[in-house]
Amino acid sequence: MMVMPPDYPKILIVDDKPQNLYTLERLLIKLDVLVFQATSGFDALALTLEHDFCVAIIDIQMPEMDGYELVEMLRSNQATASLPVIFVSAIYSDEYHHRKAYDTGVVDFLSKPFVPEILLSKVNVFIALYHQRHRLQTLVKQLNAANDEILRFNQELEDKVNERTEELQRAYRQLELLDRNKSDFIQVISHELRTPLSVFTGYSQLLLNMPQIQSDEMLSRMVSNLHTSSLRLKDIVNAMLEVVKVDSQTLELHYVQVSIADLLDLVYRGFRDALTERNLSLEMVGVADLPLIEADAQALHKVFKNLVNNAIKYTPDGGQITIRGQLQKDEEIAPAQSFVHIMVCDTGIGIDSEVQELIFTKFYHTGDASYHSSGETKFKGGGPGLGLALAKGFVEAHGGRIWAESAGYDEHTCPGSQFHVLLPF
Secondary structure: OOOOOOOOOOEEOOOOOHHHHHHHHHHHHOOOOEEEEOOOOOHHHHHHHHHOOOOOEEEOOHHHHOOHHHHHHHHHOOOOOOOOOOEEEEEOOHHHHHHHHHHOOOEEEEOOOHHEEEEEEHHHHHHHHHHHHHHHHHHHHHHHHHHHHHHHHHHHHHHHHHHHHHHHHHHHHHHHHHHHHHHHHHHHHHHHHHHHHHHHHHOOOOOOOOHHHOOOHHHHHHHHHHHHHHHHHHHHHHHHHHHHHHHHOOOOOOOEOHHHHHHHHHHHOHHHHHHHHHOOEEEEEEOOOOOOOEOHHHHHHHHHHHHHHHHHHHHOOOOEEEEEEEEEEOOOEEEEHHHHHEEEEEEEOOOHHOOOOOOOOOOOOOOHHOOHHHHHHOOOOOOOOHHHHHHHHHHHHOOOEEEEEEEHHHOOOOOOOOEEEEOOO
């Protein structure tokens, strides 16, 4: 026995006369459908509970339950309420019965004898509608399945995002804890070093002033180096403490009227010997025309000292350092306020674009740390990696902004760097 697919179109024919059923089935099988026969309304109702019919062709005049009663029963059941019904009748073909049939829910009415081609044409319409409905149902199922898959994927994605977010938050909390521990460690170590350093610096200064030391050239040079090293170490310890204050936002500024020109001149005099030793020239342009500003003089001195020192370290011997000053607005900070704009420019090896923001983070070093040099003003000399971080902290504490610009890093072409400082006045 050949098994038909579940969506194969089925037609229900209902008539109490077997010969009518036989004739009607022989006609309908031309349409490639399955035809189910029922000789009574009760048999028809039983079949509708088992099968999904695309159309039912029902004779009106039947014993026990006529066509009208059968249709009313079909319409009262949700599963068969929309089943298309075509009435056929040899007796009830007047307008009254036509109207009654349509009021009951019949979709069409044919009087016997009917033209076979007309019946087949009408049934073909319902077969086409049946196929279309099944295609839509299949499409809906596919869409629902796809939607379920999307929902599942979205849920999995959301779970993964939440998981990664929790991991990132946990890692961030750990980093915050490590950073706090590092800051606490720096603060403790710095405080612990300050006392012995002060003693060391004081005694080395006393030794330098002793006639016995001054009269011995070798001892004098040794003590002088010790004293110089102690001063540098003291500066590093102080810088470490200042970094902790910047991070903890406990930095205290003492505002006074400050001349940028005088401040930069003081910085220049501090590096005069280093500039001469390295054959570097330093020029100031427009600085003398800058107005006085309210600022912490010591903090700004450290800012420009670190910037000039940075320019010296990364500019080859014989290079040029230029400090420019001008007044301007800054839309990013305060559009209505004027700012003093100082630029420290050099003809050095430049800065890679990927690290132009990283250089302002504490302890950051360009290049390989294994080649670290302790020479403060030597070419590519090292340092603790605190100078630019402190400069950023001091400038921002004044309500200003600092950033670096460079065409890139190249030790052969030396594209140079420009450090910009904006300070309100």
